Amino acid sequence: MLELSLHRATCIAPFILALAGCSGNLDAAMWECQLEVQKGNAGKSAEANAERGRAIEACMLERGYRLDSEKSSCQPGSVSSACYRRK
16 A cells, blocks of 8 residues: 555656646646646547547636637637647
8 A cells, every 4th residue: 555655656746846847837737738638538438539629728727828819720629839828
């Protein structure tokens, strides 16, 4: 049991350190959102994967970014960090 807890802590520690050093970084926020959504969709159907973009956009909103509607290539649900700006 202790070995499992130590293994989890060892796996999680680099992510926590990376997040602490990258707060406010647009690319880091996009990466975090993509990772979070990917974990939630792992092993699910194609329909669940279709919701990926909307989930990433919602995650980016929670982190203080909004979709840049001035760029014609940026549509709702975009998964590119170039399509987001600080609120």
